[in-house]
Amino acid sequence: MKSVSKKMKKALIIGIDGVPYSLLNAYIKKDVMPNLKKILSQGFRLHQMNASIPDISSVSWTSFNTGVNPGEHGIYGFTDLKPDSYSLCFPNLGDVKAPPFWDILGKKNPKTSTLSHTYHPRITHPHRSIIFNVPHTYPASPMNGILISGFVAIDLKKAIFPESVYPYLRSINYLIDVEAEKAKEDKGTFMQSLFECFDIRKKAISHFFADESWDLIFACITESDRLHHFFFDASVDEENPYYESFLRFYVELDKFVKDLYDQFIQRCAGKGFFMVLSDHGFAPVKKEVYLNRFLEEKGFLVLKKDGNFYERIEEGTKAFDMDPGRIYLHDRDRYPRGAVRKEERLNLLKEIKEALTSLKGEDGKKIIERIYEKEEIYHGPYSGVAPDLVCLPNDGYDLKGSLEKREIFGQNVFTGMHTWYDAFCLLPEEITFSNKPSIQNLTEFILQYYSE
């Protein structure tokens, strides 16, 4: 056992997937979350925060984990196409090009980034972390501490490091994720399983918190995101049959954060670093918007009848979309049937942007709020593979990359959609921002704490 030195630093980071700043704020004001309110009165501040672009968990959490831009960490979505092909692939932890903060602290990962260059020399000794259920950390790779991967982890044995945590997880019937497939069939049962899963998650976090040694613990709750996808309509509507359950989730969340916080304060004698954050917000869905169908109708996309997903892309295709609003030009030098020549790119981008901007909903309002060109938002050695355009929608219009739709607009079982602008973070009040923070800005505060 290490002797307890004065320099022993402890950090507790709680990630709550998909919790919107505005809802959290409302619930704090309405006293649904009295404990969080109390914590806020003890030297913390709640901020609204921007997620990554696009605002989906794999990209946003990776941006937080690495503290760098997607152009540097290389993750742009849950799906990508394999180089020089139309085959779908699913980027995972192995594809992240920059080291996560726990590897900078643990002095383990040979990968480097702008952040690791700065902080590697300042971190004087290796710190042990427990990283629990953080999305896009699968398959678990060796690190200094314990890693239990979150979404999309498939095989529990590959989702853990070291192997020795397996018997414990097995003993509590650990669940990697709630079975979202069930929601379609029976929302009531699904709600129940959400709470069961949340319980198991809390149990496991409390176990690792109490029974393991660590310098930093970063644990994510992902049930919140699932709750919002399927029940966001219940968040404010008292008539909704799931209103009570929705609220109960937040009440339990509030209590859980408090319990962990209290234990943490005790453990670090009030001197630790505490942070809570989400990776994106949520808003109610009005319509799903199938951008590939739109591109097809506008003549930018030509699809064959059969084939697997993007393998259906025909030669005449100028552009296609991948979830959620990532538009890729079908470049000649990048895709086997690529049609876009370099000299065409600028005009084509303009044309597509104009077309997308003209897309209106039934109420006549613009669907797409902003379209970014990759150079505007991505910086770093891996920005070359970034989408050429990324669309951010107005609330209510959930952009989708499905290739199977015959209409531009549709509806699904989901009642909530991700938002970019409405993630939150709860930070020590000494931390202030002159501009609205983005999720990747937070990482540095953790590293700063350990290098002081």
Next chain:
Amino acid sequence: MDHLTRLENKSIYIIREAYYQFKDIAMLWSVGKDSTTLLWLCRKAFFGHIPFPIIHIDTSYKFPEMYRFRDERAKEWNLHLLIGRNEEKLLGGMGPDQGSKLDCCNELKTNALKMVIKKYNLKAILLGIRRDEHGIRAKERYFSPRDSQFKWDYENQPAELWDQYQSMVEEEEHFRIHPILHFTELDVWSYVKREGLPIVPLYFSKEGKRFRSIGCVPCCSPIDSNAQTIDEIVEEIRTSKTSERAGRAQDKENIYTMQKLRALGYM
């Protein structure tokens, strides 16, 4: 009692108990080593004559060796074999290249099995899955077929969700029973050897390759191996560090990842 006999006894107990409880029961036989082991245990449980049907879900994409093996055993062991095929989709040309592999599995396996269950009004299915086999099978719930007194509390048994068959559990309301859940891959091979069980020849090495896990031709790849006998396979598994389904794992993982993402509205 030696290890294998103990495993065998547990399995036979579960099989008999399941039949006693449900009657309208069938066993799912993929023709692979695990479900063939289960089949063998079912024969033992009922002294050579299995009193319920054996279902084989035929995607039409299985290896020829598997069809041959299936038909030979069915005849030799006098099995009441039910073949489940999603004829409509097969006529429509469903395959791993039409639509996605996920769709292919869904239609030709899941839905084909659903049809059989519905047609014969089955209340429970015996499956040859093992606890150590595949992480996906560890993903949801660990099935606990009995309590410490070895009493099988089947009413409290959580439904075991088996990769692409999972959605059916609630819809169809049948029980899934896993009599060889406690076998490991090594146990299965040791048992196959002890019992002199016939096994599809694809498991044995040919030109430096063998299948460690078998299914549909387009979705299985062999591993490098020189194991030509069961003893050599046992030795290989004992020393191997790679996962049993390595030849299938990526594909399966991708299918499962896709399924997870789709459930949340992606793709």
